[in-house]
Amino acid sequence: MDRHSGQHLWPRPPILPRPILMDQRWERVVFLHWRVPSAVVSSLLPRGCAPDEFDGSSWVGLIGFEMVGAGFGYRRPVPYFGTFAEINVRLYSIDGEGRRGVVFRSLEASRLAVVLGTNLARVPYRWASMTIDDDRSTIRYRSRRLAPPHRGASTDFAVARGSRDMSDDPLAQFLTARWGLHTSIAGRLTYVPNLHNRWKLLDAELSHCSDQLIAAAGLPNIAGRSPDSVLYSDQVATQFGRPYAVRASAS
Known part of the structure; x- marks a missing residue:
């Protein structure tokens, strides 16, 4: 993809470094x-990353889903603890070696x-009290943080599922075909590779969104306006590979 023009084709998934460290599904996303x-x-x-861009802008994501069957290794789900509601705030990054990824500012989870x-x-x-209400037409995510930082920060959003296939948009x-995450470990930029199948994406219509998590993640004055993109997916299976350090310079 040309980060300035916005032209994008479904990228060929990378080869995931072995061993596979984690295996999980993301459902009702x-x-x-x-x-x-x-x-x-x-x-x-993190130092060494730059904002990844589409049409000259970067993006802030608020993502709600149900984590299902997470476990260490391949197809070794952890009973009870491997399935829980999650809502994350994420940004989009590119490092000096051209690896595109996400940067998580926060991840709410209902399992302490x-x-x-x-x-x-x-x-x-972050530990939170969370609910998912799903009547097969509209799906609603609600969360309230139970511990610092920003104890009490909440979110409540719902969308009506659409029927228009957005998989080739x-x-x-750009927002979903991300093959890893960037983080900083002991002051060094680290990339955690991730592999998943192609997302089956549908359009969706926002019913409501009252959010404090984006502001708590250091991004005020964003969630008060309507999102510029609303999407839904039933599920995707994913695996994470061995993290590795990358050079700390970004183009």
Whole structure:
């Protein structure tokens, strides 16, 4: 993809470095995205990353889904703890070696053990009380954070599923075909590779969105306006491979 023109074709998935560290499914996925100037998000990315762009802008995502069957290794789901509601706030990044990824500003989860374990690895999961209401037409995500930082921060959003296939839409592909995440470990830029099948994406119509998580993630004055992209997907299976350090310079 040309990060300035917005031209994009479904990229060939990378070869996932072995061993596979985690295996999971993401189900009933709602994607809300806001267009933002890259300067707004650049200071929130790990050193060595730059904002990835589509049509000259970067993007902020509020993503709700149900994590299902997460486990260590391949097809080894952890009972109970491997299935839970999650809502994350994420940004889009590119490093000096051209790897595109996401940067998580926060991840709400309803399993305290998951939060405690991932925080040890410096993954910003936050413990929250969460519900998913789904009548097969409209799906609603609600969450309220139960512990610091920003205890009490909440979100409540719902969308009506559409029927128009958005799988080939260039912006939809840019926002969902991400093959890893960028983070900083011991001061070094690190890439955690991720592999998944092609998303089956549908359009969706926003019913309502009252959100405090984006502001709590360091991005005020965004969620008060309507999102620029609303998408839905039933599910995708995904695996994570071995993390590795990348050089700390971005083009």
